[in-house]
Amino acid sequence: MTMQLQADAQPEAGTQLMKVRGMSMSYGFGASENKILEDLNLDVASGEFISIVGPSGVGKTTLLRCLSGLLRPKAGTIEVSGTVISGPHPDLAVVFQDYSRSLMPWMTTRDNVAFPLQGKGMGKVERNRVADENLAAVGLEGQGDKFPWEMSGGMQQRVAIARALAYNAKVLLMDEPFASVDAQTRFDLEDLVIKLKQELGVTILLVTHDIDEALYLADKVVVIAEKPATVVDEIITGFGEDRDQLATKADPRFADARARIMHRLRKD
Amino acid sequence: MKETTTAPGWLLVQRVAAIAILLGLWSLLIASGTMPSMLPGVIQIFSGIGEALTSSIFWAALSRTLLTALAGWAIASIIGVLFGLIIGSIKFLDRSTSILIDFGRSFPVLALMPVVIMLLGSNARMEIVVVSLSCLWPVLVQTIYGARRQEAAVADTVAVFKIPALLRFRRVLLPSALPFVATGVRISASIALLVAVGVEVISQAPGIGRQITLMQQAQRWDLAFAYLIFTGLVGWCLAVALQQVENRLLIWKRQEND
Amino acid sequence: MTSTTSILATRRGTVRKARPRSGDSFGRSLLRATWLIVVVLVAWWFLSANSTNFFIPSLEQILTTLGRDLANGVIVAGAIYSLTNLFVGLLIAAALGIILGLLLGELGWLRRIVDPIIHFFRSVPQAALVPMIIGVFGMGQGPKMGTIAFACMWPILLNTIDGVLGVEPTIRKFSKVYRIPRSLHFRKVVLPAALPQIVAGIRVALPIGITVMVVSEMFASIEGLGFYILNSSATFKVPETWAGALLVGVIGYVISLLFVLAERRLLRWYHASGSQ
Numbered sequence: 001m002t003m004q005l006q007a008d009a010q011p012e013a014g015t016q017l018m019k020v021r022g023m024s025m026s027y028g029f030g031a032s033e034n035k036i037l038e039d040l041n042l043d044v045a046s047g048e049f050i051s052i053v054g055p056s057g058v059g060k061t062t063l064l065r066c067l068s069g070l071l072r073p074k075a076g077t078i079e080v081s082g083t084v085i086s087g088p089h090p091d092l093a094v095v096f097q098d099y100s101r102s103l104m105p106w107m108t109t110r111d112n113v114a115f116p117l118q119g120k121g122m123g124k125v126e127r128n129r130v131a132d133e134n135l136a137a138v139g140l141e142g143q144g145d146k147f148p149w150e151m152s153g154g155m156q157q158r159v160a161i162a163r164a165l166a167y168n169a170k171v172l173l174m175d176e177p178f179a180s181v182d183a184q185t186r187f188d189l190e191d192l193v194i195k196l197k198q199e200l201g202v203t204i205l206l207v208t209h210d211i212d213e214a215l216y217l218a219d220k221v222v223v224i225a226e227k228p229a230t231v232v233d234e235i236i237t238g239f240g241e242d243r244d245q246l247a248t249k250a251d252p253r254f255a256d257a258r259a260r261i262m263h264r265l266r267k268d
Numbered sequence: 269m270k271e272t273t274t275a276p277g278w279l280l281v282q283r284v285a286a287i288a289i290l291l292g293l294w295s296l297l298i299a300s301g302t303m304p305s306m307l308p309g310v311i312q313i314f315s316g317i318g319e320a321l322t323s324s325i326f327w328a329a330l331s332r333t334l335l336t337a338l339a340g341w342a343i344a345s346i347i348g349v350l351f352g353l354i355i356g357s358i359k360f361l362d363r364s365t366s367i368l369i370d371f372g373r374s375f376p377v378l379a380l381m382p383v384v385i386m387l388l389g390s391n392a393r394m395e396i397v398v399v400s401l402s403c404l405w406p407v408l409v410q411t412i413y414g415a416r417r418q419e420a421a422v423a424d425t426v427a428v429f430k431i432p433a434l435l436r437f438r439r440v441l442l443p444s445a446l447p448f449v450a451t452g453v454r455i456s457a458s459i460a461l462l463v464a465v466g467v468e469v470i471s472q473a474p475g476i477g478r479q480i481t482l483m484q485q486a487q488r489w490d491l492a493f494a495y496l497i498f499t500g501l502v503g504w505c506l507a508v509a510l511q512q513v514e515n516r517l518l519i520w521k522r523q524e525n526d
Numbered sequence: 527m528t529s530t531t532s533i534l535a536t537r538r539g540t541v542r543k544a545r546p547r548s549g550d551s552f553g554r555s556l557l558r559a560t561w562l563i564v565v566v567l568v569a570w571w572f573l574s575a576n577s578t579n580f581f582i583p584s585l586e587q588i589l590t591t592l593g594r595d596l597a598n599g600v601i602v603a604g605a606i607y608s609l610t611n612l613f614v615g616l617l618i619a620a621a622l623g624i625i626l627g628l629l630l631g632e633l634g635w636l637r638r639i640v641d642p643i644i645h646f647f648r649s650v651p652q653a654a655l656v657p658m659i660i661g662v663f664g665m666g667q668g669p670k671m672g673t674i675a676f677a678c679m680w681p682i683l684l685n686t687i688d689g690v691l692g693v694e695p696t697i698r699k700f701s702k703v704y705r706i707p708r709s710l711h712f713r714k715v716v717l718p719a720a721l722p723q724i725v726a727g728i729r730v731a732l733p734i735g736i737t738v739m740v741v742s743e744m745f746a747s748i749e750g751l752g753f754y755i756l757n758s759s760a761t762f763k764v765p766e767t768w769a770g771a772l773l774v775g776v777i778g779y780v781i782s783l784l785f786v787l788a789e790r791r792l793l794r795w796y797h798a799s800g801s802q
Contacts, residue, residue, distance in 0.1 A: 068703050087702075094703045101696040105799040106718040115714065116704035149799035167704060282639045290643060306662045363555075364562040371775070374782040376733050378653060379740040379752070379774040382759035382767050386581040458649065466653025470741060480654050484661055496654055503649030504642075 018044035023076035035228035051214035054224040093169035099157040103148040110144030154185035308490040316494030333475035340399025341460035352411025373405035403456035410452025414445030592769035615674025627686020652677035678731035685727025689720025
């Protein structure tokens with residue numbers, strides 16, 4: 001029923017949700033100008049899972065800060081649900097890389113998840129109910145009274161995902177969300193995200209430096225590279241709905257796509 | 269952190285303006301007549317400071333206070349660092365002394381003044397003792413934390429290579445505790461001046477604190493405030509200077525602290 | 527910018543706090559923590575027992591005097607008077623310091639402008655302020671409370687600013703992305719995040735407050751613990767002088783101990799998450 005509730009709120013699959021046109025970003029002026037991003041274009045449709053993959057230091061963090069409205073690009077526009085954004089937008093939620101730092105240690109996990117809803121003006125009973133439902137959706141049923149620091153890293157990141165889900169945004173931006181957990185936990189979290197996408201129909205935009213992760217999760221992989229960074233390739237993965245850590249990664253198409261991305265990234 | 273870069277010149281202008289606003293408010297308060305008549309106005313205070321700066325009594329008193337504060341601070345620093353390193357590096361002592369040290373640091377030493385005056389009289393020696401007693405705790409507490417905070421890896425290395433105790437004390441314990449020691453020593457320097465002035469105010473031992481009360485008893489409120497404010501300025505300069513020194517000395521520690 | 531003893535102390539101290547080993551019984555660790563105090567007290571008792579110095583009474587005499595004056599209410603009335611001043615002063619200092627600190631911590635431009643002013647006020651000798659304020663505003667309780675508030679405010683203010691500046695950048699980002707309204711952000715994000723530093727600031731302010739409390743009563747009062755101490759020494763009642771000073775010390779220690787206990791409860795999240 002949770003699932004139903006969420007799915008209802010999501011727009012019909014295929015609707016254009018985000019549109020990025022000619023986005024450029026740089027720091028400094030004149031001779032000392034340091035260009036980070038140049039002429040980036042991106043389209044995100046409802047129900048899509050897009051991975052943006054690029055090597056370390058290419059400017060992924062800057063890209064994500066621009067997309068989330070924390071940073072204003074120097075040029076170009078970002079449209080969300082048809083309007084150009086000038087700051088954080090209610091249709092966007094972010095799962096930060098650093099789970100242990102993005103959760104507030106003075107709040108229980110339930111309060112952490114419910115807090116943005118309080119910001120939206122939702123009543124206490126209602127927001128606690130939504131928080132508990134979303135905690136259950138990420139596999140943390142009945143753990144609402146625990147504090148984040150009583151949990152493992154993987155569980156903390158689940159809380160952060162639940163918080164993003166509860167916010168009921170149309171697009172989930174994920175900033176290397178599994179970079180700081182161990183390998184097994186990472187696989188579990190990846191499969192959780194796939195499950196959430198299938199069951200709740202959320203649209204996800206994931207930024208990562210890990211090619212395997214990008215391919216395994218996404219419907220479409222956008223490769224960014226060069227300096228200043230721009231989109232150098234786009235790959236439709238075509239693995240369908242059912243994915244398996246072993247089978248999918250053993251798929252010949254997986255190996256082909258992987259080789260293609262590596263090739264693209266090695267060129268510069 | 270959002271650090272907007274402001275030109276240093278502009279910031280200075282703004283700071284001066286803020287001080288001017290503060291002085292303006294003070295003048296307004298005086299002019300409004302709601303304050304008691306003893307309170308001197310801005311101009312009176314400034315002319316008071318001018319008078320003080322040319323008065324040899326003032327300078328003699330100030331240097332006397334500074335010297336006493338310095339002596340007390342130096343004694344406290346030496347004792348504090350020495351005992352701090354020993355207590356901090358020996359677990360048994362650390363646990364045994366913790367309540368005693370907590371008691372000492374929360375003890376308002378100035379409240380003990382009448383007792384100290386009874387024992388030692390109203391003189392520089394007494395003042396140095398009280399200043400040292402007040403300054404000891406920050407140094408001691410910080411040094412203990414510094415000495416306690418031995419990295420496990422470093423401790424293992426020392427054990428594996430069988431480093432002799434004295435060498436270990438000098439080359440391992442001391443440097444790793446140094447940032448904490450420096451902080452403690454810096455904090456206690458400000459305390460030294462505050463306490464020295466306080467002692468002089470209470471005990472009438474010679475120094476700037478006594479001058480403040482003398483001026484006040486002579487109904488020279490402008491001079492009393494001028495002395496007080498000037499002493500505050502001296503303390504402020506001292507704190508800023510020491511902070512600079514600490515920052516420079518401990519540059520190697522910077523990246524680790526971040 | 528500013529670091530006061532107990533910030534560093536609590537901040538770093540908790541990280542490497544030695545947990546008592548499981549084999550240790552409560553009694554043994556209690557013994558380990560208290561034996562030295564017992565030794566000190568016993569030494570004081572016996573060394574001072576045959577004291578011929580008029581100014582050093584025996585501990586027995588001091589304690590007897592203390593017990594007597596506690597029982598007959600002389601000290602209790604004074605202590606109530608003193609502690610009222612202290613608490614009202616501290617309360618005002620905390621309210622002003624925290625509100626201004628939160629504001630200055632968030633408004634970087636304003637902070638940079640008034641920073642020298644704050645540090646100047648912190649450097650003004652508090653004890654010398656006492657005769658000034660009392661001389662100008664009179665001997666009542668109000669000026670005493672005001673002086674305590676003034677002296678205690680600066681460490682609380684500076685620590686609050688430090689606490690606000692120390693708020694985790696990721697949490698700030700979170701607060702922006704999830705469009706947390708400003709007032710909620712202040713109450714539920716900035717204030718709790720800065721609370722450990724604020725509490726540390728109040729702990730620093732506490733002995734300052736007690737000092738000013740005592741000094742203000744030594745200067746101009748016919749009530750309070752400071753008056754008791756000064757009056758005793760002026761009339762050469764040496765044991766009373768010692769008893770008063772000792773009591774002030776014990777009160778200071780007990781208040782700071784209560785504070786630590788309250789902090790442990792209030793900031794459980796801080797100690798627990800910091801030790802990871």
